[in-house]
Amino acid sequence: MVAIVDYDAGNIRSVEKAVKYLGKDCRLTSDKDEILSADHVILPGVGAFGDCMGHLKDRHLIDVLNEVKDKDIPFLGICLGLQLLFNDSEESRGVEGLGLLSGHIIRFPEREDLKVPHMGWNSIHFPKSGRLFKGIPDGSFVYFVHSYYLAADDRSIVTATCDYGNTFDASVEQGNVFATQFHPEKSGEVGLQILKNFLEI
Secondary structure (H helix, E strand, O other): OEEEEOOOOOOHHHHHHHHHHOOOOEEEEOOHHHHHOOOEEEEOOOOOHHHHHHHHHHOOOHHHHHHHHHOOOOEEEEOHHHHHOOOEEOOOOOOOOOOOOOEEEEEOOOEOOEOOOEEEEEEEEOOOOOHHHOOOOOOOEEEEEEOEEEEEOOHHHEEEEEEEOEEEEEEEEEOOEEEEOOOHHHOHHHHHHHHHHHHOO
């Protein structure tokens, strides 16, 4: 069973739909036992960093997600779900993230030639091999919607980058923890293959 963490963030249903399309049993849940007994755990999300950390705290999910990492359950963060895995975000100063991975979330610069949020299709490139991207050609296009981006402290965990004003980290992998800034569930056949690769880990 795939546990999709339910914590009052947006865009959860589209992830559920994609997982079911791939033939996997999944459940939207904030129940500790369901999450920790799952074969795979997905933390999706669209929303504000501080608000969503508050929702995770209110639902007593912060320790649960740390335990998912410690139990070596394959764990995927998507969009805001990626950002929450790191230390902090310029969107919500003073709010600590989960800190499962080391890095910081930064706002895109204000520039006349740069629309923020970064919204739409953009190509990704692979600085190193990542298990999510098995069979995915370098330069493939995926779908983004975000105003903030990841700068990972440990460059060795970065498996995909994207250029938008500057080069930013679009995907990471460390042990059983994976994350994408883009939305695989909205990225057509490429995105479905990325999700399939995760669910086969």
